[in-house]
Structure formats: structure tokens, C-alpha cells
Amino acid sequence: MTDSDSHHDDASPDEDRRQSGDSWRESDLRTDGGADAAGADEVKLDPWGSSTIADYRKLFEQFGIEEFDAVLPDVPNPHYLMRRGVIFGHRDYDPVAEAMREGEEFAALSGFMPTGDPHIGHKMVFDEIIWHQQQGADAYGLIADLEAHAARGLTWAEIDEHARSYVLSLLALGFDPEEGELYRQSENRELQDLAFELGAEANASELQAIYDFDGETNISYMQSVVTQMADILYPQLDEPKPTVIPVGPDQDPHMRLARDLAARMRYFGVTEAFASFEAQPEERPLLRQAYDARAEYAEDAETPRCGEAADWLRDNEPASTDVRESTVEKLANAGKEPLRPRTRIFDRRATEEAFEALIEAVDGEKRVYDEHVDAFDLSQSEAEELAREVELDNGGYGFLPPSSVYHRFMTGLTGGKMSSSVPASHISLLDDPEDGYDKVKSATTGGRATAEEQREKGGKADECPVYELYAYLLSGDDDEFATEVYEECVGGERLCGGCKEQAAELMAEFLEDHQEKRAEWEEKLDELDIDLDSDRKRS
Numbered sequence: 001m002t003d004s005d006s007h008h009d010d011a012s013p014d015e016d017r018r019q020s021g022d023s024w025r026e027s028d029l030r031t032d033g034g035a036d037a038a039g040a041d042e043v044k045l046d047p048w049g050s051s052t053i054a055d056y057r058k059l060f061e062q063f064g065i066e067e068f069d070a071v072l073p074d075v076p077n078p079h080y081l082m083r084r085g086v087i088f089g090h091r092d093y094d095p096v097a098e099a100m101r102e103g104e105e106f107a108a109l110s111g112f113m114p115t116g117d118p119h120i121g122h123k124m125v126f127d128e129i130i131w132h133q134q135q136g137a138d139a140y141g142l143i144a145d146l147e148a149h150a151a152r153g154l155t156w157a158e159i160d161e162h163a164r165s166y167v168l169s170l171l172a173l174g175f176d177p178e179e180g181e182l183y184r185q186s187e188n189r190e191l192q193d194l195a196f197e198l199g200a201e202a203n204a205s206e207l208q209a210i211y212d213f214d215g216e217t218n219i220s221y222m223q224s225v226v227t228q229m230a231d232i233l234y235p236q237l238d239e240p241k242p243t244v245i246p247v248g249p250d251q252d253p254h255m256r257l258a259r260d261l262a263a264r265m266r267y268f269g270v271t272e273a274f275a276s277f278e279a280q281p282e283e284r285p286l287l288r289q290a291y292d293a294r295a296e297y298a299e300d301a302e303t304p305r306c307g308e309a310a311d312w313l314r315d316n317e318p319a320s321t322d323v324r325e326s327t328v329e330k331l332a333n334a335g336k337e338p339l340r341p342r343t344r345i346f347d348r349r350a351t352e353e354a355f356e357a358l359i360e361a362v363d364g365e366k367r368v369y370d371e372h373v374d375a376f377d378l379s380q381s382e383a384e385e386l387a388r389e390v391e392l393d394n395g396g397y398g399f400l401p402p403s404s405v406y407h408r409f410m411t412g413l414t415g416g417k418m419s420s421s422v423p424a425s426h427i428s429l430l431d432d433p434e435d436g437y438d439k440v441k442s443a444t445t446g447g448r449a450t451a452e453e454q455r456e457k458g459g460k461a462d463e464c465p466v467y468e469l470y471a472y473l474l475s476g477d478d479d480e481f482a483t484e485v486y487e488e489c490v491g492g493e494r495l496c497g498g499c500k501e502q503a504a505e506l507m508a509e510f511l512e513d514h515q516e517k518r519a520e521w522e523e524k525l526d527e528l529d530i531d532l533d534s535d536r537k538r539s
Contacts (some may be wrong), residue, residue: 001110001111001228001231001232001245001247001251001254001255001258001404063252063256064091065089065090065091065249065252065406066089066090066091066093067088067089068082068085068087068088068089068090068093068405068406069085071090071093071094071097074094074097074098074101075097075100076097076100076101076135077135079127079128079131080475080476080477080479080482081124081127081128081407081472083479084471084479084482085408086124086407086408086471086472087128087246087405087406087407088406088407088408089249089405089406090403090404090405090406091252091255091259091403091404091406092259092401092403092404093244093403093404093405095242095400095403096242096243096244096403098242099241099242100135100136100137103136105138105239105241106132106136106137106138106241106242106243106244107137107138107139107140107235107236107241107242107243107244108128108129108132108133108137108138108139108140108243108244108245108246109129109139109140109141109142109231109232109234109235109243109244109245110125110128110129110140110141110142110245110246110247111141111142111143111144111147111185111228111231112125112141112142112143112144112166112170113144113147113148113151113152114143114144114145114148114154114158114159114161114162114163114165114166115148115152115154115162116162117162117165117428117429117430118165118166118169118428118429118430119418119426119427119428119429120410120426120427120429120469120472120473121409121410121418121426122166122169122429123169123173123429123473124246124407124410124472125246125247125407126169126170126173126175127173128246128405128407129141129170129175129246130170130173130174130175132244132246133175133176133179133180134174137244138180138181138235138241139175139176139179139180139181140180140181140182140183140234140235141167141170141175141180141181141182142182142183142184142185142231142234143159143163143166143167143182143183143184143185143530144185144224144227144228144231145159145163145184145185145186145534146185146186146220146223146224146227147185147224147227147228148162149220150218150220150221150223150224151221151224156534156536159534160532160533160534163184163532164525164532165430167182167525167528167530167532168518168521168522168525169429169514169518170182171517171518171521172514172515172517172518172520172521173514173517177528177529182528182529182530183530184530184531184532184534185227185231186534186536187530187531188234190234190237191227191230191231191234192227192230194230194233194234194237195223195226195227195229195230197265198226198229198230198233198261198265199223199226201261201264201265202226202229202257202261204222206257207222207225210253210256210257211225211253225254225257228254228258229254229257229258229261232245232254232255232258232402233258233261233262233265233397233399233402236397236398236399236400237397239392239398240388240392240397240398240399240400241400242400242403243400243402243403244402244403244404244405245258245402245403245404245405246404246405246407247404247405247406247407248406248407248409249406251404252404252406255402255404258402259401259402262399262400262401262402263348263399263401264348264349265349265396265397265399266348266349266387266391266396266397266398266399267347267348267349267350267351267354267387267390267391267394267396268345268346268347268348268350268358268387268390268391269345269346269348269387270343270344270345270346270380270383270384270387271284271343271344271346271380272284272288272341272342272343272344272380273341273342273343273344273374274287274288274291274339274340274341274342275287275306275330275331275334275337275338275339275340276334276337276367276369276374277330277333277334279327279330280323280326282323283323283326283327283330286313286317286323286324286327287309287327287331287339288341289313289317290304290309290312290313290331290339291304291309291339291340291341293312293316294309294339296312297309297311297312303338303340304338304339305335305336305337305338305339306330306331306332306334306335306336306337306338306339307331307332307334307335307336308339309331309339310328310329310331310332313327313328313331314328340376342367342374342375342376343374343375343376343378343379343380343382343383344372344373344374344375345358345362345372345373345374345375345383345386345387346371346372346373347371347372350391350394350396351394351395353394354390354391354394354395354396357390357393357394358373358386358387358390359373361386361389361390362375362378362386363377363378364376364377364378365377410465410468410472411465411468412425412426412465413425413426413427413439413440413442413443413444413465413466414443414444414465415444415465423439424439424442427439427440427507427511429511429514429515429518430515431511432511433507433508433509433511433512433515434508436504436507436508436510436511437504437505437507437508438504439507440466440469440500440503440504440507441500441501441504443465443466443500444464444465444466445459445464445465445466445496445499445500446459446460446461446462446463446464446466446467446489447459447460447464447495447496448460451495454492454495454496455492455493455495456492457492458489458490458491458492459489459490459492459494459495459496460490461485461486461489461490464489466496466499466500466503467485467486467489467499469503469507470482470485470486470503471486473510474503474506474507474510485499
């Protein structure tokens with residue numbers, strides 16, 4: 001989940017920005033990659049690679065990432081990156097939005113692998129952390145120096161130099177170090193202790209399957225993954241709270257593993273159940289279906305028997321599938337046991353004392369088994385809250401699943417990928433303002449072959465790296481200005497020369513202002529509670 005040079009070196013898809021009216025609407029920037037977006041049948045997400053996400057829709061279909069448009073109305077004062085569809089997806093952002101609305105505690109964290117100068121692609125993540133902090137989040141900015149050393153082979157001297165630069169840009173853009181926390185992985189003992197505990201719940205074959213590690217992958221590289229999992233859960237060390245990690249979609253493998261490890265670290269799990277036997281998630285809908293139809297088959301509809309439900313399900317669910325057969329078999333084996341909904345709290349890794357405390361804490365009717373408790377008077381949400389309270393009282397973490405939001409990648413100024421190895425394709429936050437001006441002036445555009453054709457047909461803002469600069473950065477919070485630029489372009493009123501000149505001037509102004517603020521923070525950097533000069537060996 002660290003934001004490194006390669007993570008923003010990816011190409012952006014053509015974006016179907018449909019504008020009408022004087023303000024941005026949810027439909028203005030599509031979050032599906034465009035109607036004609038090209039893409040492979042399967043998308044490979046590589047946290048350390050430079051894969052191009054050609055079709056963002058496939059992320060919804062293949063990985064369960066949800067469209068951000070669905071949660072946007074519930075977000076108070078949404079950031080312009082959210083309003084414009086640059087933040088296009090999320091995983092379980094609803095608890096974060098709810099905490100924001102209700103004034104409850106929540107957190108935001110993202111990390112930066114110090115492998116080079118921070119650039120305008122990184123600015124999106126900086127802005128997301130800062131915006132969440134301004135909305136009341138406990139904000140965390142971390143330097144992934146262990147990852148940079150293990151995965152990229154940077155020396156500690158190189159890491160120190162780049163870490164200082166990332167921190168300065170984060171502060172210059174508005175991060176409040178007094179209200180938030182800055183840290184380096186290598187200097188945070190609590191983080192390393194948590195990583196050790198998480199490592200006990202992960203294994204090498206799992207990391208190999210997720211990250212394509214092989215027999216040649218060094219152990220420190222694998223360890224850096226577990227450290228990142230600890231980073232993601234670190235804001236919840238003191239107490240569980242909704243936590244959002246802003247990332248590019250290439251970082252989703254980290255998020256899925258972190259959510260899985262958060263669950264594995266829990267003392268208890270909570271599920272719906274219908275009898276004493278264990279049911280798989282895919283079997284539960286059939287059990288619910290059989291229970292709801294009990295009046296059709298049960299001798300006593302108040303106490304339907306599992307055997308009766310097995311016969312009914314066999315007759316009324318004619319399609320013979322593995323799920324149907326396994327469900328019927330479990331019901332038949334349970335025989336005359338009543339089929340009755342209940343909430344099951346099961347033991348994942350609880351201590352004996354914690355499990356005994358859980359049994360005592362469950363009020364009302366309950367059934368106690370060796371590894372779970374069935375509660376008949378608790379809803380699933382009530383049971384989850386109770387289980388977390390018991391866990392915390394008995395020394396557990398009680399982690400909530402971490403949430404994430406996903407932003408689009410920026411297109412390189414020369415078209416295609418934005419690459420740190422191609423200086424003309426990106427703008428560093430350390431570039432001289434005049435160099436930033438020149439890069440924008442030399443950028444590829446979505447303009448037509450001639451001015452006459454542009455006036456007649458309009459420009460292709462959806463394919464224009466310069467328009468992206470307006471939408472992602474140069475318009476700031478001014479939606480009306482961003483809309484104006486778009487409509488003038490596609491309407492043929494705005495020609496590329498004047499558009500680039502305006503963008504180049506705005507970029508130079510931004511860089512000048514940013515670097516002035518960096519200089520101000522440079523003088524105060526030693527006062528911060530973060531050590532930017534490592535005393536590790538300079539290997």
C-alpha cells in the first residue's frame with residue numbers, strides 16, 4: 001500500500017468525461033473506464049510492478065472493488081478527487097463515511113516508498129491523507145524504508161535523502177504533524193512487534209500465490225510485506241476504529257491480505273447459523289430458503305426438522321450442484337434436530353479465559369459447544385460488538401477490517417506511462433518552476449490535427465494529459481473552472497496552444513508556492529518527532 005514511483009508510473013485509460021451544465025455531477029467522470037475501454041480479459045495487480053489498468057470496470061468484476069459513486073452521497077464535503085471520479089472505487093468505505101458524519105473516531109494512513117523525488121502523481125495520495133485529516137481523521141504518513149531497502153535495494157543514505165523530501169512535500173501540502181503521526185518503519189518498534197504477530201498468521205506459500213514470490217525471493221522482501229500489513233492495522237493498535245488507506249488499484253493485493261489478516265487476528269468470528277453443524281457461506285442461502293419455506297413441509301412449522309428440510313430442498317432445488325448436495329447431506333445427517341436461525345460466535349484464536357468470558361457475556365438463550373456459542377437472542381451486529389468487547393477486555397486487538405479508496409493513475413505528459421525514468425513524462429514536486437512550465441508546454445494533447453478541425457469537431461479532452469492536469473491538480477477545488485476548461489475544449493472554443501499556456505503558468509505557480517512552503521518546513525523539520533537520519537549500516 002505504499003505509494004512509490006512505479007505505482008504512479010502507470011498509464012491512465014481514456015476517460016469518458018461527459019460534461020453539461022455549470023457544475024460537476026456524478027456522471028461527469030465515469031468510473032467504469034469508459035464505454036469502449038480496452039483491456040485484457042483478466043487484470044493483474046502487481047504492487048511493485050508497472051502494469052497498466054486499461055479497464056477499471058474489470059476491477060469491480062474481478063476483485064470486488066466497489067464503485068465510489070455509490071458511497072459519494074454519504075460523504076460529507078467530498079474532496080474534488082471524489083467528485084470528479086478520480087477516486088473511482090472503494091473497499092468498505094461506508095464505516096469511514098459514517099464515522100465522519102457522526103463525528104466519531106476514524107483514521108487515514110498511507111505510505112511512501114522513498115525511491116526518488118515525490119512527483120505530481122504522489123500529490124494525489126498526499127491530498128487524500130490531508131483531506132481526511134481535515135475531516136477529523138487520525139492521520140498517519142509513513143516512510144516505507146524497510147520496503148525500499150528490501151524490495152528495491154536502496155542504501156540507507158539514499159533512503160534518508162528521499163524520505164526527507166517526501167516528508168517535506170507532505171507537510172508543505174498541509175499535513176498537520178501535531179494532529180497526525182509521521183514515522184519510519186525501521187524506527188517504529190510497536191509496528192515491528194505487530195508485524196511479528198501478523199507474520200505468525202501468514203505463510204510463505206500464501207505470499208507466493210499473492211505476489212508471485214519464488215525460491216529466489218529474499219526473506220527480507222517477504223518480511224516487508226508483513227510490515228506493510230502492520231502499517232495498515234497500526235492506527236488500530238490503541239483501539240479499533242474505521243481506517244481508510246488511499247491507494248492506487250495496483251495496491252489492492254495488499255488491502256485484501258490486510259483485511260484477511262485482520263480477521264485472522266480476531267479472537268472470535270460471527271456468522272449466521274441454522275443448526276449445530278457448520279455451514280459454508282455458499283450453503284447458508286439454501287438453509288435460509290429451506291427455513292423460510294418450513295410451512296410447506298414441516299409437521300410442526302414452529303419446529304421444522306433438519307431431515308424434513310433436506311427432503312424439501314432435494315425436491316424443490318432441482319439443479320444438482322455441489323452446494324445443494326453438501327447442504328442436503330448436512331441437513332439429512334442432522335436428522336430430527338430443529339432447523340432454527342441463530343447467531344454463531346465461533347472461536348478463532350481466543351484464549352481459554354476469553355472463551356469462558358464470552359460464554360458468560362452472552363445473555364438470553366444460548367447453546368454452548370466446544371468451539372462456538374449459538375445465541376438466539378442476539379442479532380449479528382450485536383454479537384459482533386459483544387465479541388469485540390470481550391476480546392479487548394481479554395488482551396486482543398479487536399481489529400476492524402481496514403477500508404481503502406482507489407484513484408486513477410495519471411497519464412504521462414508525453415502520453416502513455418508516467419515514468420520517473422522519462423523526465424519529460426512527469427513533473428517532480430522539486431522541479432524548477434520554469435522546467436515545470438516547459439514540460440507542460442511540451443506535453444502531448446488530445447487536440448485535432450489543425451486548429452480548423454479543432455474548432456469544427458472539438459478537442460478530445462478525454463485523451464488529453466494536459467486536461468488531466470486541470471482535473472487532477474490545477475483546478476484545485478474549483479469545479480466550475482475544471483468544467484469550463486473541459487467544455488471549451490470539447491466544444492472547439494479552446495485551442496491547445498492557449499490551453500497549454502494557461503496550464504503551464506498554473507503549474508509554475510503551483511511549484512513555486514509548494515517549494516516556498518517546503519523551504520519553510522525545512523527550517524522546522526528537526527522539531528518533528530521523526531528521525532530522518534538513519535544510523536543503520538550504509539549497505
